[in-house]
Amino acid sequence: MSDTAYSIRNNETNMQFEIEVDGEIASMSYRFYKDSIAFMHTTVPKALEGKGIASALAKGAFAYAQKHHKPVMVYCPFVTEFIKKHPEYQQQLDPGYHKQ
Numbered sequence: 539m540s541d542t543a544y545s546i547r548n549n550e551t552n553m554q555f556e557i558e559v560d561g562e563i564a565s566m567s568y569r570f571y572k573d574s575i576a577f578m579h580t581t582v583p584k585a586l587e588g589k590g591i592a593s594a595l596a597k598g599a600f601a602y603a604q605k606h607h608k609p610v611m612v613y614c615p616f617v618t619e620f621i622k623k624h625p626e627y628q629q630q631l632d633p634g635y636h637k638q
Contacts, residue, residue: 544591546598555599562586566595566614574632575603576611596620600627611635 544557554565564582568575577599582592596617603610609632612618621627 544594546595548602555595555602557591557595559586559589559591564591564595566592566599566617568599570608571611573608574611574635575599575606575608577614577617580614580616592616593620596624596627600630603630609633609635 544559547556547558549556549565552565552567553569554567556563556565558564562583562585564580564586566580567578569578570576577596580592580595599617600610602608610627610630611632612621621631
């Protein structure tokens with residue numbers, strides 16, 4: 539995994555967080571549900587795999603949720619695994635959706 543800091547943009551039109559590297563775009567889609575934000579799916583092009591980009595997207599998405607006081611619902615398998623490795627984000631999970 540790389541320690542490189544990536545610039546994450548919130549593409550509100552497409553409801554996804556994005557990182558662009560060398561013309562390739564990695565993304566994490568999201569949806570709003572009541573007062574929560576749901577992380578739906580993470581996509582990283584093959585050319586960008588193994589560079590820590592998916593983790594950067596997850597960290598950026600959790601930072602957005604925290605800034606906007608949105609509990610998080612996780613549907614994305616990558617984010618489910620990310621939380622296992624980074625339990626500090628569990629406190630942001632929507633307790634009505636995730637049984638802790």
